[in-house]
Amino acid sequence: MFTDNRAAHKALRSSLSTSALLAACLIGSTTSLAANEPISSDASDLPGLGSPLSLSISNLLHDDAGGWVGARPDAHAPIGVMGDHVHAKGEWMLSYRYMSMTMDGSQDGHRDLDSGNITSLTGFGFLVTPLNMTMQMHMLGAMYAPSDDWTLMAMVPWLENEMDHRNRAGLEFSTRSRGLGDIRIGGLRSLWQDDHTRAHLNFNVSLPTGSINAEDQTPLSMGMDTQLPYPMQLGSGTYDLMPGITVLGKEAGWSWGAQAIATLRTGENSNDYRLGNRQDATTWIAVEAAESLSLSTRLAYSHWNDIHGADPDLAGQLAGMIVPTVDPKLRSGDRLDILFGLNWTARAGSLKGHRLALEIGWPLAQDLDGPQLETDVLLTLGWQLAL
Ligand SMILES: [Cu+2]
Secondary structure, three states, rough: OOOEEEEEEEHHHHHHHHHHHHHHHHHHHHHHHHHHHOOOOOHHHOOOHHHHHHHHHHHHHHOOOOOOOOHHHHHHHOOOOOOOOOOOOEEEEEEEEEEEEEEEEEEOOOOEEOOHHHHOOOOOOOEEEEEEEEEEEEOOOOOOOOOOOEOOOEEEEEEEEEEEEEEEOOOOOEEEEEEEOOOEEEEEEEEEOOOOOEEEEEEEEEOOOOOOOOOEEEEHHHOEEOOOOHHHHHOOOOEEEEEEEEEEEEEEEEEEEEEEEEEEEOOOOOEEEEOEEEEEEEEEEEEEEEOOOOEEEEEEEEEOOEEEEOOOOHHHHHHOOOOOOHHOOOOOOEEEEEEEEEEEOOOOOOHHOOOEEEEEEEEEEEEEEEEEEEEEEEEEEEEEEEO
């Protein structure tokens, strides 16, 4: 698994340069921390024994008892992780995330494909090949804890997709889709919590609010709108269960976490198909680089299956070998990403309670049932406000 040299090289190069940057930040911040009063985790555990100065520093670096969603910048997971924390009874949180995923070039298995090979009659023989795709999401979120055991959450996504193509004759064209995506609602159930670790179960349901009838024009559609292929649709069309588990740990100056989520599709949508189930697992560590700033490194693994059934509106394109994206059996794959993040939190003043965060990542390796577009860059920017 994960043996493709070119993709691995590319990912390694980009992750190495980011690691160097991250390391430089870390070294800088460690030096500035070391120049200050030594920070002892014992001082915060036994507040009566600390000097006033070490206490005030400890208080900045440690939340009060039970204050997991308090002032520490790494009290929240990297911004690309959803449903990472629960709230105490009566707390509210609002959030906005901008997420983008760019895909560039195609793979089959671990092998990079030349676009000419996909349209060549001696190659895969499709009339058209996707060249690249940009998926952008604006997502509003809200959390509310009716009790210490349960936190309710809702996420409303707005999607914009664009895909560029080239046909066998060399003509290039783009298609677009935009609109509301699948709204997720659900809850987080606390399992346990002590001074250093806590865990909760994730129970989300994805509602079929995103369109599965997105249309656009193509050179073949003679000026008419035509049904777009599966990856350009805005929703699954089915109710999807998203059970999961999240474990978090925090120590003096650093923290870690892990989360596993399954996406289980139910039934069949109104276009006679069901997207494949998927599994996502991720783990991260974060260090406090400064009073209000934490830096994180995260690994994320995803596996997703082929589509069951087929959209009858795409049957003609499938039979005509028009483009690989209309084939429900060329959708599955798995991917390992590395991501680097930054959380900033305002601890005082008029911005108190606001958090800004950024996370950017690249695949280390991907294995695709192709021809299928390969992921290039993942980016999440986010704002969170605790009330
Ligand atoms: Cu929250």
